[in-house]
Amino acid sequence: MAVEYLSDEQARRYGAFVADPTPEELERFFFLDKQGLAEARKKRRKHNRLGWSVQWGTVRMLGTFLADPLDVPQVVVDFAAEQLGIDDPSCIKQYAERSETQYEHTGEIRKLLKFREFAEAEEEVVWFVASRVATTRDSRRELFDRAVLWLVEERVQLPGITTLARLVRDVQLETLEEINRAVVAPTPVHTRRELISTLEVPKASGSRCWSGCGRRW
Numbered sequence: 001m002a003v004e005y006l007s008d009e010q011a012r013r014y015g016a017f018v019a020d021p022t023p024e025e026l027e028r029f030f031f032l033d034k035q036g037l038a039e040a041r042k043k044r045r046k047h048n049r050l051g052w053s054v055q056w057g058t059v060r061m062l063g064t065f066l067a068d069p070l071d072v073p074q075v076v077v078d079f080a081a082e083q084l085g086i087d088d089p090s091c092i093k094q095y096a097e098r099s100e101t102q103y104e105h106t107g108e109i110r111k112l113l114k115f116r117e118f119a120e121a122e123e124e125v126v127w128f129v130a131s132r133v134a135t136t137r138d139s140r141r142e143l144f145d146r147a148v149l150w151l152v153e154e155r156v157q158l159p160g161i162t163t164l165a166r167l168v169r170d171v172q173l174e175t176l177e178e179i180n181r182a183v184v185a186p187t188p189v190h191t192r193r194e195l196i197s198t199l200e201v202p203k204a205s206g207s208r209c210w211s212g213c214g215r216r217w
Contacts, residue, residue, distance in 0.1 A: 030057030051095030053080040063152035118159040
């Protein structure tokens with residue numbers, strides 16, 4: 001599988017919360033701006049306002065919506081509730097009762113934040129990874145992390161981890177092959193043969209004396 005080159009840590013943190021967001025991250029991703037606050041307040045019930053706000057910040061931070069929108073650290077819920085003036089953040093538990101509402105909210109949020117589906121930006125991702133391969137010495141794992149960061153910053157929803165891992169692997173291999181062809185093509189055939197011959201290790205002629213030729217140490 002393409003994901004075999006990823007570390008366990010990379011796989012674990014992909015599109016998921018692995019720790020509480022820092023205060024700086026809460027401010028950056030979960031602070032409701034004027035438009036976000038206005039949209040959240042359109043929801044009639046408290047738990048829907050809170051659930052919408054949590055999903056709004058989640059996709060901004062992780063680049064994806066969670067299968068379970070309540071699978072977030074408590075500090076996220078508390079931070080959103082404070083902005084909405086909701087005294088009891090535990091009311092968000094009711095948000096899980098209706099998946100249709102959650103789905104409707106993801107569509108609203110995607111449109112509001114102008115998030116694109118991965119398929120719409122795939123060619124851009126390929127170009128980004130290829131440019132990194134051509135200009136850096138990034139390892140495959142580093143290329144993967146760079147691609148994730150690019151997707152989040154460009155507001156492109158993360159695909160499945162296998163899809164992205166395979167893309168990074170394939171683009172790296174193809175780009176390196178192109179570079180090799182570009183380097184080798186101008187080199188005359190006889191020069192290539194001479195260079196290859198220099199890589200051949202000659203066979204040892206006779207035995208060598210590594211012990212000082214009979215001398216005792």
